[in-house]
Amino acid sequence: MSKAICYGMIGCGMMGQEHLRNVALIEGAHVGAIFEPDAEMRAQAAQIAPDARFVASVDDVLTSEDVDALVITSPNHLHLPQLEQIAQSRPRPVLVEKPLFTDVADLDRVRALNLNAPVWVAMExxxxxxxxxxxxxxxxxxxxxxxxxxxxxxxxxxxxxxxxxxxxxxxxxxxxxxxxxxxxxxxxxxxxxxxxxxxxxxxxxxxxxxxxxxxxxxxxxxxxxxxxxxxxxxxxxxxxxxxxxxxxxxxxxxxxxxxxxxxxxxxxxxxxxxxxxxxxxxxxxxxxxxxxxxxxxxxxVDPALLAAGDHNGSTYYQHARFSDVVRGQGAVEVTxxxxxxxxxxxxxxxxxxxxxxxxxxxxxxxxxx
Incomplete structure (x- = not known):
């Protein structure tokens, strides 16, 4: 049995829900905490991950003691400020959806990021x-x-x-x-x-x-x-x-x-x-x-993987490799x-x-x- 991993999700809209379905296919992995401000998206996410708890803020995800790794699937323009917020919290591996940032003026902010933990950019x-x-x-x-x-x-x-x-x-x-x-x-x-x-x-x-x-x-x-x-x-x-x-x-x-x-x-x-x-x-x-x-x-492609998302099974294979990183058994492939x-x-x-x-x-x- 693989070492158990508890994920914290920041955002659970359409792409976030694809991540939820694929995390559920990873042995020993589950989602513990979810921050999603939209009521309809919360309801949909709850159908996919009924045992997850919904929290009121990003900070609530970051202060959750059971969370071993973080997944950011919020709107694009929020990725960088949320990474900066994560950098001020307890270090944990992060998988952040693309794009990493949305304004060329923010390039120095991206280069200044120091999360003291592996960061994987989601390029499915x-x-x-x-x-x-x-x-x-x-x-x-x-x-x-x-x-x-x-x-x-x-x-x-x-x-x-x-x-x-x-x-x-x-x-x-x-x-x-x-x-x-x-x-x-x-x-x-x-x-x-x-x-x-x-x-x-x-x-x-x-x-x-x-x-x-x-x-x-x-x-x-x-x-x-x-x-x-x-x-x-x-x-x-x-x-x-x-x-x-x-x-x-x-x-x-x-x-x-x-x-x-x-x-x-x-x-x-x-x-x-x-x-x-x-x-x-x-x-x-x-x-x-x-x-x-x-x-x-x-x-x-395995029909179960096709049913879990819109990206030809790739989200599963990405999560399988990221879970190895979280367990200390692999290296980040998309830096x-x-x-x-x-x-x-x-x-x-x-x-x-x-x-x-x-x-x-x-x-x-x-x-x-």
């Missing part, structure tokens, strides 16, 4: 089984990646409590809020850092007829981003958030001198049209240059530095699209080329 896409299979096989299949393309064709942003995800000021913008996953994947797959980013994007279809306190949402719904890396590889992101009719939600392709490898990832099964039958199965496809001809391999890079790349892409200029990017930030 690394752990999707078809994506993990691509990462494991890419070097051999390609002979060294020179081009990496990530395409996400998906549904619009879903409704969230207080509609916080409709505005750049609270999300960091679409290329941060949504796409920090993909910028993290680029660095992770290529094992390299970016040097230049060029982008074009905007809001063309979604949320234009919505009003919140008289304000029209300003969150973007499509973009192209090209990233040059130190080692000479190039990566591209293609995002469209009005393409929910697509068979696959994510398509990732890596190409090198030996050939091409790609993975095809369907979206959440709950959105798949019932009249079309069973949802598509994720695939890994290898296309060597010699001998020519693609080889497709199904990468099925604060990884989280910083993913946000900086998204912000640089948004600034490039806004100004029409390429951005030079490094660990200190980004400037026009």
């Amino acid at each position: 896409y690394r752990y999707m089984p078809p994506v993990a299979a691509l990462i494991a096989a890419a070097a051999d299949a390609t002979g060294g990646i020179r081009m990496l393309t990530i395409r996400e064709h998906r549904f619009p942003f879903l409704p969230k409590v207080g509609d916080w995800n409709r505005f750049n000021a609270q999300t960091g913008g679409t290329l941060v809020e949504k796409c920090c996953h993909f910028f993290d994947l680029m660095r992770h797959v290529l094992r390299d850092d970016p040097v230049r980013i060029m982008a074009s994007g905007g809001q063309d279809v979604n949320h234009l007829d919505e009003r919140y306190d008289g304000q029209t949402p300003d969150i973007w719904d499509n973009a192209y981003v090209i990233v040059d890396f130190k080692g000479g590889a190039r990566a591209m992101l293609e995002l469209c958030m009005f393409a929910e009719g697509a068979r696959y939600q994510e398509e990732i392709a890596a190409v090198g001198p030996k050939g091409k490898i790609e993975c095809l990832v369907p979206g959440p099964g709950r959105f798949w049209p019932a009249h079309l039958g069973a949802p598509p199965v994720p695939q890994l496809v290898e296309s060597p240059r010699a001998p020519k001809g693609p080889r497709a391999i199904d990468i099925p 604060l530095q990884d989280g910083i890079w993913a946000v900086l790349m998204g912000m640089a892409a948004q600034e490039s699209a806004r100004t029409g200029r390429a951005m030079a990017v490094d660990e200190s930030g980004f400037v026009p080329v």
